Amino acid sequence: MTRYLVVVAAMLALPGPMCAAELNDYPTATRAEYVFGCMKANGETRQSIAQCSCSIDVVASIVPFDRYITAETALSLAQVRGNLSAQFRTSEQATSAINDVRRAQAEAEVRCF
16 A cells, blocks of 8 residues: 555646647637637537637647747738738748648547538
């Protein structure tokens, strides 16, 4: 019994693979915006809340928050007409970030819907 307690104590003393802050680096407001948009696209039902919440969790586990913000900003600015938005539509960095988020969303679709 004593050996068991020593093993458990040793396991508890070991650091985990990641702390909670690293696992949840997307702010609540960003997660909520994603879920609201997802629900609008998939029906505003109790089931869609669960599926859309799952979806942002999957996206957040695949794409770092700063990369997600880059993609979100690029998509938003690409909708604006004019010279400024052309830079975002043709930027390799923006296109790459958008593609990363879209791949993560495709994975979320498979896992959650």
